[in-house]
Amino acid sequence: MSLSLQPSLRQTVSISPQIQQSLQLLQTPALELENLLQTELQTNPVLEEELRPAETAELPPEEEEDSHFSTRDSDWPVHTSRVDRPRLDPRQAFVESRVHPESLTDHLTSQLTLTQVEPAIQAAASEIIGNLDEHGFLQADLSEIAAATHTTPAQVDQALALVQSFHPPGIAARTLPEALLLQLQSQGQEDTLKAQIVRDHFNLLGKRKFAEIATALSAPLESVQSAAEAIARLSPRPGSAFAPDRPDLVVRPEATFVRDGHRWLPQIEGDLLPRLRISDTYKDLLGDGSADEHTRSYLKERIRSARFLLQ
Incomplete structure (x- = not known):
């Protein structure tokens, strides 16, 4: 019995971890994907949420006038302690504020x-x-x-x-x-x-x-x-004041169909997901060379992760 080496050619398909993650994201329902994006937004500092057009609209005249007063008021020194609170998503705040009725x-x-x-x-x-x-x-x-x-x-x-x-x-x-x-x-x-x-x-x-x-x-x-x-004056249905044991579930569609003449066209409900982008502040910090090597390495890794998610 002898040992020998024989070269051979073989075609194989290998899927990188990035591609596997991409395939997994494509199969993720909208609700789970929204939770995933919110988690990534909280853990990755280079990500920030884009304001929608309705949130960046110009103030009406009354509010503009009030803003001038608030600007002048800000020139006065403030001696009270201040805690910066993160901006809450109105939809998430509404869900968390709901009180589940007792059955x-x-x-x-x-x-x-x-x-x-x-x-x-x-x-x-x-x-x-x-x-x-x-x-x-x-x-x-x-x-x-x-x-x-x-x-x-x-x-x-x-x-x-x-x-x-x-x-x-x-x-x-x-x-x-x-x-x-x-x-x-x-x-x-x-x-x-x-x-x-x-x-x-x-x-x-x-x-x-x-x-x-x-x-x-x-x-x-x-x-x-x-x-x-x-x-x-007595109650003919003593238990009716309580919530049903199986409340109706609100289903949020991921896609809808819109009539276009004689056709029905699918329309993805994109407003369900937050719009994320990479913060210009961290990109400038990485580009101006003022950060140390450890910070630059960390920012590169975080930006690479964010870009992969946004793609």
């Missing part, structure tokens, strides 16, 4: 976590909360709750009573009369004429047959009418 499920779950009950009842209560509709009514049978959580009917009854004691009053009811009775109970009025009307004569109440209700309960007609007005 009904989150509101009830937070109350459940503060309640000291045995694990079986807590599991059944959590299952009940998960089976409430957007108005706060229970949509599952108690037998289904018991089967799903491997609990007894008695434990499910305790779990239901627990959830129905939570805020908002009337939650986890199975019918509208039950929701109204739970609200009256939370007000300490479970033994009043209002509760009796809801419990025993709800159909007549819906038809506004107050005289028949007064006769059946041997109560004055005025008292029945007053009770009906109080019942009408």
Whole structure:
């Protein structure tokens, strides 16, 4: 056996890291690309964001006059401390300032976590909360709750009573009369004429047959009418005041189609992305030769990275 060297020619395709990064950027969705550009803008000092035409428009006369006053005022010495704050993107500031509303499920779950009950009842209560509709009514049978959580009917009854004691009053009811009775109970009025009307004569109440209700309960007609007005002020949908568990998502298109005569032309939504450029200040600093070798090397590397991103 002998060893020998034999030259050979072979064609291969090699992709440089720069090309790989370019291909990755081309496949990046607009939202992720915007985040990437914002990150690069914060980490690369030679990059700066271009002002859009609307941001560089001339001031109206009133604002120009005010600017003269502000210029004269700036000649006076200022003795207060000043902190330079970075300019915020209005869109980003709007997104960060939004307060996400609490959903009904989150509101009830937070109350459940503060309640000291045995694990079986807590599991059944959590299952009940998960089976409430957007108005706060229970949509599952108690037998289904018991089967799903491997609990007894008695434990499910305790779990239901627990959830129905939570805020908002009337939650986890199975019918509208039950929701109204739970609200009256939370007000300490479970033994009043209002509760009796809801419990025993709800159909007549819906038809506004107050005289028949007064006769059946041997109560004055005025008292029945007053009770009906109080019942009408209760909430028929106890959970509707909370945000939905699955809020609608706002989709921002990356491209749209514009009608041009008999054709539809694609149009890229370029305003979604910030416009970046290399700062003239750092280019001048690199060109005038005043920077030391370490600074020049750093600026060259940062400018090279910025140019590659802008290409």
